[in-house]
Amino acid sequence: MAWFQVDIFKKCVEVDLHDYSHRTAILVAREKIKEAYEHGFRYIKFIHGGAGIRRKEDGGGIKFALRSMLKSGELARWVEERDSKNHRIRDDSLIFALLINDTQIDMDWKEMPMNEYWR
Incomplete structure (x- = not known):
């Protein structure tokens, strides 16, 4: 079940x-990265699954898409440079280090969309 937690x-x-x-x-x-940055947070951790998957061809599309987003620079407005030592790339999760935002907002967090898969 998809969820998010703010620490x-x-x-x-x-x-x-x-x-x-x-x-x-x-x-x-993408939305949660932007939102975390706007709130002045320093990190965002994505639990993507696919811990045992080592190659894109074997599955783990979300895992490899997140890594690709970091490498491509498309998140550069909110996330530290791709070679930053502050990112944590793990088999089952990915932690992005966010840029410092001196003009953070104090608003409610947006809800997550409904789950799409039923088990």
């Missing part, structure tokens, strides 16, 4: 992308 002390948002299609997971990831 105000660690300045980290944790987002579980399970139960989303590849397309929805990427849309949610």
Whole structure:
């Protein structure tokens, strides 16, 4: 089940992308990255699954899409440069280090979309 959790002390948002299609997971990831940055958070952790998958051809589309987003620079407005030592790339999750935002907002967080897959 997809969910997110905000840790105000660690300045980290944790987002579980399970139960989303590849397309929805990427849309949610982009939105939550932007939102975490706007709120002045320093990290965002995505739980993407696919821990045992080592090659894109074997599955793990969300895992490899998130890595590609970082490498391509498309997140450069919100995320530290791709070679930053502050990112954590793991088999089952990915932590992006966000840029410092001195003009953070204080608003409610947006809800996650409904799950798309039923087990």
